[in-house]
Amino acid sequence: MVSKKKETYSEAMARLEKIVSQIDNNELEIDVLAEKIKEANEIIAFCSDKLTKADKEIEKLLSEKRESEE
C-alpha cells in the first residue's frame, strides 16, 4: 500500500489512472477487483478533499498567521 502521508495530488491521480486503465484493459482479476475499487474510491475521496479543503500544511500556515496577528 502506498503511504498516504506525503502523496501529492498528481501521484494519487497517477495511481487512479493506472487502476482505471487496468480495468479498461481487462488486466484485473475479479478476486482483486473489490480491493482495487476500494483503493480507487479512497483516492477519489482524497483528491476531492484536496480540491475543496485546506490540507494540514495550510491549516498550519493559517494558525501561524492567526497567532502572529494576535
Place this chain on the structure above:
Amino acid sequence: MDSLSLYELNALVRRSLEQCLPDECWVQAELSDVRTNSTGHCYLEFVQKDPRSNSLIAKARGTIWANVFRLLKPYFEEATGQAFVSGIKVLVQVTVSFHELYGYSLTVQDIDPTYTLGDMARRRREILKQLEEEGVLTLNKELDMPRLPQRIAVISSPTAAGYGDFCHQLENNSRGFYFYTELFPALMQGDRVEESVLSALDRVNARLTEFDAVVIIRGGGATSDLSGFDTYLLAAACAQFPLPVITGIGHERDDTVLDSVAHTRVKTPTAAAEFLIESMNSAADELAMLASRLHEGVRSLLQQEQRKLSGYKNRIPSAAYRRISEAGFSLLAVRKDVAQAVTSSLSRHRHRLELLQQRLEDASPEKLLARGYSITLKDGKVVKNPGLLHEGDEIVTRLQKGEVTSIVNRKSSNRK
C-alpha cells in the same frame, strides 16, 4: 553707434521670432522637471539628449496652461497608460514665444500620444530583447502551472478594488474549491512601483514552498500609470521567478513587459481568479472523468463476467441433456440387444428341449409298442427272464392297442 536697450533687443528678438516662425509646430522632446502648481498650470522642461552619451544637447522651458492641461493630461494618460511625468518622450504641438523678461519658452497646445506609445513600445521591445539575449525571457512561461494552484501569493495594493474583486471571485467559486491567499502588499502606481513589487517578490521568494503561484494584480482607477511595469529589473525578476506568475494588471492596451514575461497574462484581477478556478475546474473534471471511467469500467467488467458465467451456466444443461440422451440411446441399443439375445437364447433352448423331448418320446414304451414290440407283465411287473415263470402262470401281454391275458403252457429256456 546705435545701441538698443536690453528690452528693445528682446522685443526685437520676440518680433523676429513671431515673424519668421509658424504659429504652431509639432516638436519631439523628452519631458523633464514636470511640475504643476495649485492653479493647475503645468511647468516643465523639454530636453533632448544625445543618444550615445545621454548628455543634454537641447533644452527649452515649457508651459501648459491649466485649461489645456486639464484635458491633455487625462487624454494622454488614458491613451498611453503612461503618467505624464518626467523621463517620457512626447510629441507636442507648441507655440514658440519669447518674453522680454522670461525669455524663450514653448506653450503646449496639443499632444500626440501615439508618438509616446511608439516610443514606449520601442523601449519595451528593447527590454524584451535584452531578456531574450540573456536567455531568461520565457523561463517563467516554461514553468508548469501546478495541477492545483490553491496557495496563492497575491502582490497588490490592499486598498485596490481589484484585490477585493480577486478575493471575492476566488472565495465564491461555484464548486467550492479551496483557495488560500496571502497578500504581499505593494504600491501599484506611482514611481515606486518597481522597487515595491520587487520587494514583494523577494518576500514571496523567501517562502517559496508555501505557495503554488504568484498573482500580481491592480485594478480600478481610470488613469493608468503602467510605466512601473515596463522596467527591466521587474521583468527580469518575474521571468526568473521560481513560481508561475499570473498578471492581472487591469488594462486593455498592449502588454507591459511584465505581462510579456509572466507565465499567464489576463486583463483583470477577476480574470486572474477565473483562471485559477478554471485550473481547479479542469483538475476536478479530470478526476470526475476518471471516477466515471472507473465505475463504467467496473460495471462493464462485472457484466462481462456475468455474461461469461451465465454462458457457462446455460451450457451446463445442454451438455447434460446431450449426455443423457446419448446415454438413453445406448441404453435403448443395449435393451434391443438384450431382447434379441434373450429371444435367440430362448429359441435355442426351446430347440434343444424339443430334441430332448423327441428323444424321450422315441424312448417311450408306447413308441416301442407302436413299432410292434410288446411287454410281458406278471402280477404287474415286467417279465424279462422266462425262468421266473411257471407253467400255468397268468401273464399279461401289453400291446400298442390293448392287453392280452394268457396262461403259460410250455416254457422253453432261452431261445438260443
